[in-house]
Amino acid sequence: MTADLFDGVDEVRPARETIADGAMLLRGFARPVQHDLLRAIDGIVTQSPFRHMSTPGGYQMSVAMTNCGSLGWVTDRTGYRYDAIDPDSGKPWPDMPPIFRELAGQAAAQAGYADFRPEACLVNRYEPGARLSLHQDRDEENYDAPIVSVSLGLHAIFLWGGLKRADKTARYRLEHGDVVVWGGSSRLVFHGVAPLADGEHALLGRQRINLTFRKAR
Ligand code: MD6
């Protein structure tokens, strides 16, 4: 890792909360680099704009998505997969910005996962009413690496379940700048996002953007 993201702001000690074994919420961890992240997101969506993908069952997702990195997560009528090519542009996904890599690596390290080097970053955009139903992240080839998830903009209610779909869910409020890291025995926990409440965020307006970093292969 290069320079510490918190150089010069040593008084900022992000609060950490353990959600479950292997899963940690780092409140405000991304705030020191919020402007760099937003600038980088603008660059990504210029090359590969947000789009509403279709599920294998034929529904259009309410969350709009794009990706950066050498692999991107896509869904269409044929299923879910990681693909090096953006199906809309026909070109590789935009490169992962260095600030994304550094943030993901430092968040993972804070949560106890050393040397996290994701090659995929899914960028999700929620507008009021958009939601993500309960799911497991299991399109990756192995589950050894954690997933790092960064929340920006309007807050969301994150639903955290168990290893079975029917398990009871806990609710966590994810605010602008919060980072969730999870792996280990939590890696296959069912989770989702409740319908986004309307609001106005000072930097992002009426939306929430979530970045999820993964090692896909
Ligand atoms: C979201 N996140 O926060 C959706 N999945 O908008 C996810 O589905 C997710 O945050 C795996 C790991 C972390 C996540």
Ligand code: FE
């Ligand atoms: Fe997920």
